[in-house]
Every structure is written in structure tokens, then in C-alpha cells.
Amino acid sequence: MKLKNKGKSDLRVVIIGGGIGGTAAAVALQNEGIHAEIYEQASAIKEVGAGIGIRPPSVELFKDWEIYKEIENKSWQSDFMEILTGNRDLLIKEEWPLLTENSDERWARLIHRADLIHTLISQLPHESVHLNHKCEQVINYDDYAEAHFTNGITIEADLVISADGIHSKTRSMFCNVAPVYSGYHAYRAIINEKDTFGLASDNTLRIFVDGQVQVYLLPLQYRKQISVDITVPSKDPSWRPGIKKKDILKHLRNFDPKIQQIVESIEEFNCRALYDIDPLERWSSNCITLIGDAAHAMLHNQGQGANMAIQDAGALAIALREADSIPEALRQYELWRKPITTRYQKLSRQFPSEQNETAFPEKNYF
Template sequence: MTARRPYVAVVGGGIGGLAVALGLRQQGIEAVVHEQARELTHQGAGIAIGANGHRALRDLGVTERLTASAARPVRADFRHWRTGRSMVTHHLTGSYEERFGAPFWTVERAAVQQALLARLGPEHVRLGARCTAVEQTADGAVLRFADGTAAEADAVVGADGIHSAVRHHLFGPDEAVFSGTSGYRALVPLDRLRHVPELAEPVLWLWLGPGRHFIAYPVADGSALNFLAVVPDRSWTVESWSTEGDPGELRAAFDGWHPFVTEVLGACDHPGRWALYDREPQRTWSAGRVTLLGDAAHAMLPHHGQGANQALEDAVVLARLLAGTDADGVAGALRGYERLRRPRTRLIQAGSRKNAGCFQLPDGPEAEARNERLTGLPDDLAWIHGYDALAALRTAPAPV
């Protein structure tokens, strides 16, 4: 009897879900994405794609589609919150690309989703499908949806975010961890910022100050500036891409900061605001024929800029492992995926938490010591940006 290749159901149509479905189909595996939204609105402003994420996108065949819309910052520049003094800089072209083997991009999240969707084909995405239950049988799994429909598959991938329904049904309820901070985010057209001299060249700006920090970088082929402003606020607990913040409160939170920051905030009329959560690392991601991917498996704070990158790494590894087995071998492939991916993402989750405090130190000896440590950033982060997920898969020990 000829072995049958697995059929895979993916829950969640974000970057990770679209990427794993695309990777599977490129390997000849039938995969369908079930997304609860009735349309893919592509919210979320900008993201950074490091060399590690770029390699995954290249493997998925979408980098050419993104080249026109991605920006390529020439350097990362850490600035003093009030004086504007450049404390540490690192090149993001030239030596970065030579060392890590791929470029560093800043791009709209929507552009990445659209590129993945175009390559995958919208006919492989089922919209308006809110997953309410996951059941496993002796030889498969069943997804049940709020509209009363069901879908059977040989494997299920929960790529449905930090509040994952799939994780809930696998492992029971758990609580996301609130960081006590929230992030304001928006895209500002650069033609509204022509009087800000620092924006004459594409740069990843990191403004570090007491109790808060401000990150900005170009997207949309350099026609817009994306910013993330992180502030302390234990009373703001709304975790949603679509919630709007008060622009007056945002500007007041950065009163006295350098004109770069205040001018950018002054040009923003409708900032989004969402509370920043992560989760404690999962002890396991998989049960039988069901596994987790991206934020559903390892939700992290944005302070390493690695959320989307890690979902992309997950996707290409999982797609290759499922493509290398038949329908009967799904559970073993999922165990291999988790064994390879979980140690790395745990470390990045921990580093993302640590960076929040590092970026928000008051002026003084601790801040000066931090600045000294930042001079070694390329070496400290080489294990993240220099990582090749598929090369790691090829050299991983064979399953026992």
C-alpha cells in the first residue's frame, strides 16, 4: 500500500499561518488556512525582518514581491532621549549583510501578509471560520467552528496568536502575562516630517529614556515612518491591534523629549494602542497530531523585534518536517519540530522581557553601563540574526 501524505489544517491567517501553509503546499502537502476574521485586514503597522527571517521568506519565494515595499535602514542608532546624542550605532547594510548572509528589512506587516497570501493563493484560505474546539481521533483530528461546520485533517497547526483557541483546547486555560506597559503604534507619512533633519536617510532609531522608549523606522519603500512608543501603564490592559489611543496622552508621555520624537508624535493623529503581553514558555507545544506555531506557542514582547521572524522560522521547519513524513508519522514530525524550535524561542522570549527594562533606564551609571554593553550588540545578537532555520534542521540529530 502506498503511504498517504498528510492533509494539514492551519488555524490562523497571520504571518505564521500563511507561511506554514505556503511552505507545505510548496512541498506538495495539501494545507488550508482557517481564519476567524471575515476579511484579512492586515493591521499592525511595521515590523523588522532580520537576516534570519529574510532567509525564511526567501525559502518561501516571496522576497522578490517584498523588495519594492521594504526599506533597508543603513544603521541602528541608539539616541539619548533628551539631548539626541548618538550613544551607539551599528551598520545594518554592508557588514551586517556580509556577516549574517541576508539583509535587514523594515516593512509593513500588511505587505508581508499580502505577499504570502498572493503566493499561497486566497482559495486556500477559509475566512469567517472561528475555531471553537479541537478533537483528536485514532487516525486524525477534527476542528469545529462557531458556524457549526467541521474540518478533518491529519495534522492541525494552531497559528492563532497569543489567545490561541487551539492551545486552550490542547492544554487548558492559562493567563497571558501583562508587562505593565503598553505600546502606541502608527505609520506617519514622511511628507509630514520634511522638517525633521534626521529623516534624510533611512535609519532604525532607538530613543532610550527613563521609564519609556521610542523606536522608529521607515517602511513602504521609505514613504512612511513606523513608530512604537512604549510607556508604563498598569491600568491599560486592552490587547488589540485595532484599539485607538489618545494622541494627547501619548504626546504628554514624551513631553521634554528630543524634537525628533515630539515632532513625529505631533504628526500622528490616530495612534493605535495595545497592552503588551507575553506568556510563560510552554512546557510542550504538541499533543498527538496537533501543534502550535508563532505567538500561539511562544508569545513574546516586541523588544527583540523577533515575533514575526520566529513565526517564519517555525513555519519553514514545520513544513519540511511534515513533508518528510506520511499521514501515519505526523505525531513524530511534530515532536521533532518542537524539539528543534522550543529551546531557541525560550531564549528569545526571555531576552525580549529583559530588554524592556534595559531600554528604559534613568540617566546615570546604569544607563552608561548599558550603553557600553550595546557596543557589542552585533556579537551578542549573532546567534539570533545569523541563524539559518533550515540549516539547523539539516544538522539536527535524527529522531530517537
């Protein structure tokens, strides 16, 4: 499909998945005058997920898309990250690393994943987000594709963007990689700031480390809440392991009593085994591409999965602006993004430890 032969506003673009990658892609394309329809399997965009750190290159894109004000109002600037022992002895305190050319940008904006998705969706026409649409197959006809959904609906498109996460159905068209188990579980919860003994009442992201166990306290001050993330080694690769609070507390027996009390007070945890994928050889055809975790799921250690999805969306929109055809745009998009995402996938396999010399190993690579 030649872009110059078809007005951008006539392009039929389907996005599969309404997570951060899918909604960011729809906003980025809208900014280029390209309309996209999102198809999401869930029946509602729910309040699921944890706190995440949005980094300056992603913020630059929000400014380009003229949505930064809304994001700024629903997020909180963090200037520092600390690594401490389980007993709260400080090992490292660092400013966030510089990832842009602007030397002032040594920070991250901390935000709840749901607030980010809701802000992105609020930029889109209501009728362009279709819930209850689970994609079962995408068929490639080279210059167009068909997305088939389990509810019997089939949609034809000039471009299909698969933002369907780590279990992407579309990914098998390009490469047969299975998710790789990290050997770790993550137990997560959002709690009130008043229940954290002041351990996270400033704007610093803290990681308490004891051997292979880490407790993250990520402040969401604009909500007066804290995102708690406990990462522990486990041989159980079940995607959603059934873990009891007493089992979680056993891992924390060497931690400061206040940290144990914080965890003791949590009523419900979201328990997940942590998986990523190996880098793909390729992730686009002439009219189908992957973005976000579908293309390059990575572990949470560098806090870059959501940022990569947002920056994929930005790069794809720019490629579509500059290229003469969709195949050329998809080639360019992949060429720009793959070296960066591959590096973060590899780097994210390093878990924080008491031996770390920096809280940000990425700064030596980017």
C-alpha cells in the same frame, strides 16, 4: 498518520489563523507539495499592524520558497540600528547582528506587516483562505483532529496547525498559561515620511529612550512612510486601553520638540497593552501543533516575533519532509524550535535603556 502511507498531496491540513505564522506555514507546506486550508476569524485581511524587521534567516526561507523577489520589492534594507536619548544624543549605533553564517548578512528588511501577509497570501490558491471562520475548539482524536468553528462548520484534518496568536484557543490543550502583562503599553501609527523632519529618512531604525519611555521610528522607505511605536509604562492592563493623545504627549515631555511634534501630528493611534506568555512545556500532540505567537508570544523588544513565526513555518515544513509520520515530524519540529524561541521569549523581556551596551543583546546568545 504515516506520511509514507499517505501521499503528501492527500494530507488534510488545517491552519487556524491567517496572520504571519498561518500564511507562512501554508506557503512553506505548499513548497513541500502539501496543501493546507487556512481558516481566519476576521472578515478581511486588513491593513493593520506596524513595521517589522525581517532578519536574514527568514529571508533565506523566502528564497527557498521562491517568493523573495516579491518581498524584496515591498521592503527596504536597513543596515543600522541606533539608540538615542530622548534629546537625540546618540548612545549606540550598530550594524544588525549576524544571525547566519554569511558575514555579509548584517541587515534587516523593513516591511509593513500587512505587505508581508498580502505577499504570502498571494502565493496561495484564493479558495484555500477562508475568512469569517472563528475556531472555538479543536478536538484531538490522536491520529486525526476536528476543528469546530462558531459558524457551525466542523473540519476533519490529519494535521491542525494553530497559528491563532497570543490568545490561542488550542494552546490550553497543551498547557494552561495565561498571557503575562509586561507593565507597558504600545501606541502605534504609520505616518508619512515628510512629516518626520528627516529623523527617519535613511535606512536606520532609531529608538529614542528617556527612562522607561521609548519612541521607535522604523522607516518604510518603499512606502515613503514611517512606523512610529511609543512604549510607555502603565498600570492599566486593559488589552486595548483607551488613551488620549494628550496623555501620550505627557510621557514625551522630556523628548526633543521635533519628536513631540511628530506625535502631535498623528491623528489616530493603535493602542495595545503589551503581553507575552511564559515558555510552554510542550506545544504538539500527534496531530495538532502550535506555531508563532500561539506557541511562544514574546514582547517586541528583540523584533523577533514575526521572524520566529516564519522560521517555525520553515522548520515544520522541513520536519514534514523528513519524518516518516506526522507525530514524528511534530516532535522534531518542537525539538528544533523550542530552545530558540524560549531564549528569545526571555531575552525579549529586556526593554531598551540608556544603559544598554548593545542595541542587540541577542548577539551574545545566538
